[in-house]
Amino acid sequence: MEAWQRGPLPDIPPLLQPVAHALLQAREEVAELLIDFPATWLWERPAGLASVGFHLQHLSGVLDRLFTYARNEALNEEQFAYLKAEGKDSATGCSVQELVDRFSVQVEAAFKQLMDTPEDTLTDFRGIGRSQLPSTVIGLLVHAAEHTMRHVGQLLVTVKVVRITFQT
Numbered sequence: 001m002e003a004w005q006r007g008p009l010p011d012i013p014p015l016l017q018p019v020a021h022a023l024l025q026a027r028e029e030v031a032e033l034l035i036d037f038p039a040t041w042l043w044e045r046p047a048g049l050a051s052v053g054f055h056l057q058h059l060s061g062v063l064d065r066l067f068t069y070a071r072n073e074a075l076n077e078e079q080f081a082y083l084k085a086e087g088k089d090s091a092t093g094c095s096v097q098e099l100v101d102r103f104s105v106q107v108e109a110a111f112k113q114l115m116d117t118p119e120d121t122l123t124d125f126r127g128i129g130r131s132q133l134p135s136t137v138i139g140l141l142v143h144a145a146e147h148t149m150r151h152v153g154q155l156l157v158t159v160k161v162v163r164i165t166f167q168t
Helices: 012-032 052-070 077-085 096-115 137-166
Strands: 127-130 133-136
Touching: 012 052, 012 096, 012 137, 052 096, 052 127, 052 137, 096 127, 127 137, 133 137
Parallel strands: none
Antiparallel strands: 127 133
16 A cells, blocks of 8 residues: 555644655655665666666755755755765765665655644745755655655666666
8 A cells, every 4th residue: 555545644734745655655665676686786877777876865865955945944065965976886885775774764854844844834935056946845845755756766667677687
């Protein structure tokens, strides 16, 4: 049963339930998909696809960045460094499980922020990046959920292609 079919998540405002359900679904699918995924395949790029490692790094990074903007904060140097390192195996030295765990921790941080987000702030302006591109709190939170699910879908395909391509 999908996350949204299990009912409301405790302490999440009603208007933010779809965001929380999407993130919960993503976390569960990522964890299941990468059981016993070999570390030696983490950075393979069959047919020029983004690697499994990139998607795992990006899932954590994009949630962190979009939720930072939703809090009306600028990205810090650590976040910029993480963004620059996404897709580079030498930058992390992490195992598959460590990358999966990092995403899970980021989802938990997102849940906490959703719990602490008053519904009456959802339409408040939020500027994105140095250019201060216009968005709103809800716009950023929904985009974070949508973007996460898009990368989970790409990750699913990449994992299947890598498994078929590199099986011995």
